[in-house]
Amino acid sequence: MTDITVKHLATLSPADRAALVRRSEADLSRFLDGAAAIIEEVRTGGDAALVRLGRTLDHAEGLEASALRATEAEVDRAFDSVPAEVIAAIEYGIANIRDFHREQVPEPMWLKEIRPGAFAGDRWTPITSVALYVPRGKGAFPSVTMMTAVPAVVAGVPEAAIFTPPGPDGGVDAATLVAARLAGVHTVYKCGGAQAVAAAALGTETVRPARKIVGPGSPWVVAAKRLLADVIDTGLPAGPSEVVILADDTVHGGLAALDLLIEAEHGPDSSAWLVTPSERVMAEALEALPRHLAQMDPQRAGFARAVLGGPAGGIVLARDMADAIAFVNAYAPEHLEILSETPFEYLGEITEAAEILLGTRTPNAIANYVLGPNAVLPTSRGAATYGPLSVTDFMKRSSVGYVTAKGYDEMAARTRTLAAYEGFSSHANAVGPMRTAYLKR
Numbered sequence: 001m002t003d004i005t006v007k008h009l010a011t012l013s014p015a016d017r018a019a020l021v022r023r024s025e026a027d028l029s030r031f032l033d034g035a036a037a038i039i040e041e042v043r044t045g046g047d048a049a050l051v052r053l054g055r056t057l058d059h060a061e062g063l064e065a066s067a068l069r070a071t072e073a074e075v076d077r078a079f080d081s082v083p084a085e086v087i088a089a090i091e092y093g094i095a096n097i098r099d100f101h102r103e104q105v106p107e108p109m110w111l112k113e114i115r116p117g118a119f120a121g122d123r124w125t126p127i128t129s130v131a132l133y134v135p136r137g138k139g140a141f142p143s144v145t146m147m148t149a150v151p152a153v154v155a156g157v158p159e160a161a162i163f164t165p166p167g168p169d170g171g172v173d174a175a176t177l178v179a180a181r182l183a184g185v186h187t188v189y190k191c192g193g194a195q196a197v198a199a200a201a202l203g204t205e206t207v208r209p210a211r212k213i214v215g216p217g218s219p220w221v222v223a224a225k226r227l228l229a230d231v232i233d234t235g236l237p238a239g240p241s242e243v244v245i246l247a248d249d250t251v252h253g254g255l256a257a258l259d260l261l262i263e264a265e266h267g268p269d270s271s272a273w274l275v276t277p278s279e280r281v282m283a284e285a286l287e288a289l290p291r292h293l294a295q296m297d298p299q300r301a302g303f304a305r306a307v308l309g310g311p312a313g314g315i316v317l318a319r320d321m322a323d324a325i326a327f328v329n330a331y332a333p334e335h336l337e338i339l340s341e342t343p344f345e346y347l348g349e350i351t352e353a354a355e356i357l358l359g360t361r362t363p364n365a366i367a368n369y370v371l372g373p374n375a376v377l378p379t380s381r382g383a384a385t386y387g388p389l390s391v392t393d394f395m396k397r398s399s400v401g402y403v404t405a406k407g408y409d410e411m412a413a414r415t416r417t418l419a420a421y422e423g424f425s426s427h428a429n430a431v432g433p434m435r436t437a438y439l440k441r
């Protein structure tokens, strides 16, 4: 027996509608104190603290302070232990992800002649060091390794390092090591959770501190990022996975149910809604869900049941497609699937979604692994202001200006006027006779 949450938008009060878009991640209060204590432990204890925390929180009995960084030999052994078809799939995914992200590389520099003899533009350079967080609490994520490492390498980051929790043997998941090497990242640290964020921000004897950390994680990771946001750039907010499946009357509800389970299986803190104006689609989905759940790994089915029977997932019946689309935009999902035979009909109406997957052959699963776009995406309504992880997240922009003798007089006169109005005498002096006296004509 599976209880699925069902909501009828037409009958909901504004407060109930607002409750529908809430995510588990919104309440970090349970995690902030614990994360703060872990950060302090790493600040004072360095490598020894990472080992202690890895042994207690990750049950990594085999973890040693001398081996916090994975060696080349460990990576070689990983290639021997990972099945050939998994390595081939990682290669296939990396090739597509690389192709996609190369399109995002900005011009290294552009300059425009703003006024005759006065030039201005932008220059892009890589961030010098970035930490890539790869989760491993409820499963291993070579795919997150691919999604974070490839754009870092394409951007030209000279020091990119992966941080991922150690397993019980003290080692890194083998496919994660394979994906790291194939993507071109050669530093992998065996630490996860809040302690990884602390190590990346503060450094330890072994871990070199980074300027930025990217990658999704559990609330422990999210809480530590929040606490260290003035020490390290924490990038886009990527917490528990979430999806909205928007289905019209042209598809089978069983298909919508199948795709609803993709992100619902990540963990009990995920969010997953099917929204449709079709009572038929809803009935078919409700009928299919128990059958689909029976086909799942039991632990994953337990997560999905918790999500779809709780306050953060289930089925939303809308009045019509406009009502359903309004729900999507208010929700601002991480992943959105438009399940329809005519998905482009609705695309123009969608304004808030980090990833929009169109039609009946583009399930979230394909995009999570191999399609090419980045699957590290903003959660918890972050899609209202952030986009997916991209090459420019690993770069920073400087503006560049160059005023020549031809352009100077006109600019200097306007500058003097504005500087005088604002009462800045040095600003005005810098573009007056005092400067002219120094200039070579």
Ligand SMILES: NC(=O)c1ccc[n+]([C@@H]2O[C@H](COP(=O)([O-])OP(=O)(O)OC[C@H]3O[C@@H](n4cnc5c(N)ncnc54)[C@H](O)[C@@H]3O)[C@@H](O)[C@H]2O)c1
Binding pocket: 034, 057, 058, 134, 135, 136, 137, 138, 139, 141, 144, 165, 192, 193, 194, 195, 216, 217, 218, 219, 220, 221, 238, 239, 240, 241, 266, 267, 269, 270, 334, 375, 376, 377, 378, 379
């Ligand atoms: N937004 C995205 O792009 C994206 C992609 C993949 C996964 N995800 C999400 O990332 C999350 C990954 O979480 P996860 O748990 O699998 O892995 P994780 O590595 O983020 O978290 C596990 C770590 O949390 C720490 N931890 C666990 N219990 C703790 C406790 N009681 N006290 C202190 N620290 C503790 C441990 O250090 C452990 O190593 C999931 O919510 C998943 O939905 C998001």
Ligand SMILES: N[C@H](CO)Cc1c[nH]c[nH+]1
Binding pocket: 141, 143, 144, 240, 241, 242, 263, 334, 368, 375, 376, 377
């Ligand atoms: N759905 C995740 C992003 O929310 C990405 C992922 C990786 N593996 C499985 N799923």
Ligand SMILES: [Zn+2]
Binding pocket: 241, 262, 263, 266, 368
């Ligand atoms: Zn997923």
